[in-house]
Structures are given as C-alpha cells and as structure tokens.
Amino acid sequence: MNNQKSLSIAAIVMTVALVILIAIFPAQAAESEKRMALHDVMQQLGRDMQAVTGAISEENWGLVAQLAPKIGRHPEPPIAEKLRILAWLGTDAGKFRGFDGQVQDAATPMGEAATRGDGQEVIVAFSEMQQRCLSCHQEFRKPFQEHFYGKR
Numbered sequence: 020m021n022n023q024k025s026l027s028i029a030a031i032v033m034t035v036a037l038v039i040l041i042a043i044f045p046a047q048a049a050e051s052e053k054r055m056a057l058h059d060v061m062q063q064l065g066r067d068m069q070a071v072t073g074a075i076s077e078e079n080w081g082l083v084a085q086l087a088p089k090i091g092r093h094p095e096p097p098i099a100e101k102l103r104i105l106a107w108l109g110t111d112a113g114k115f116r117g118f119d120g121q122v123q124d125a126a127t128p129m130g131e132a133a134t135r136g137d138g139q140e141v142i143v144a145f146s147e148m149q150q151r152c153l154s155c156h157q158e159f160r161k162p163f164q165e166h167f168y169g170k171r
C-alpha cells in the first residue's frame with residue numbers, strides 16, 4: 020500500500036467517524052436532558068406515601084406520625100426551577116400551588132390522628148391526601164412532562 024492510498028483511507032475513516040459522531044451527538048444531548056428537581060421530590064413523596072401504607076397495615080402509628088410532616092412539608096425545587104415552573108404555569112400557578120397546599124392541609128390531620136392512635140381517622144386523612152395527589156397529577160402531570168421533557 021503506498022503512502023497516498025493509506026492517507027486517503029485515513030481520511031475516509033476520519034470522515035466516517037465524524038459523521039457518526041454528528042449523528043449520535045443530538046441523541047445524547049436529548050437523553051441527557053435533565054430531569055426536573057420536582058421529579059425527585061415526587062419520587063420521595065411516592066416512597067413516603069408507600070411507607071405510610073405499610074405503617075397503617077402494621078398499626079405503627081408512631082411511624083405514621085413521623086412521616087406525615089415529611090409529606091406535608093416536602094422539599095421544594097431550587098428557586099431557578101421554581102421560576103421556570105411558575106413561568107410555564109402562568110395564570111394556573113395559583114391552582115397548582117393550591118393542590119400542593121391541600122396536600123399539606125391533609126397531612127396535618129393525618130399526623131394528629133396518628134398521634135392519638137386513631138387508625139380510622141388516619142385512613143380518612145390518608146385517602147384525602149391521595150385524592151389531592153391525584154387531582155394535581157390529572158391536571159398537570161402530562162402537560163408538565165410534555166413541556167419540560169418534550170413528547171415521549
């Protein structure tokens with residue numbers, strides 16, 4: 020193989036590599052589009068609610084009393100993300116926050132009932148809380164995901 024030929028082969032290999040890189044790059048960029056911090060908050064809420072279900076089955080009211088304020092005062096996304104979400108919500112911001120406030124409002128009586136060891140009332144408050152999770156999800160989850168992650 021003369022020098023000329025191996026040079027042009029090298030050029031072809033490099034071109035092919037470049038084309039592949041260019042083809043792959045946007046896919047990677049899309050994949051690495053980060054999940055919102057709200058996603059982690061929600062996953063933790065989901066785990067805490069599951070833990071409550073488990074504690075109710077065991078009549079472990081002490082654990083329910085511990086979990087209730089954790090659910091009511093769950094962490095919030097960092098301020099920059101909050102602003103993005105609020106900007107997207109626009110006039111619906113009040114409604115969105117209202118749903119979150121309602122979750123808090125239901126967490127308090129659940130904690131109080133648990134402290135009294137009143138299983139019936141714990142369950143009533145728990146189901147109220149789930150109603151509120153569901154209301155927000157039904158109204159906002161899909162548009163949220165479409166807006167912040169693009170179509171799936």
Ligand code: HEC
Nearest residue numbers: 055058061062064065068115118119151152155159160163
């Ligand atoms: C104010 C609105 C709102 C309330 C209230 C709310 N959520 Fe969510 N939740 C969302 C949004 C928006 C998403 C989508 C987030 C995403 O995909 O990044 C979501 C997603 C989730 C997810 C899915 C996470 C995943 O892995 O895809 C879980 C679990 C969850 N929420 C649990 C809860 C629980 C439990 C409650 C009630 C205690 C609750 N949420 C209350 C707005 C809300």
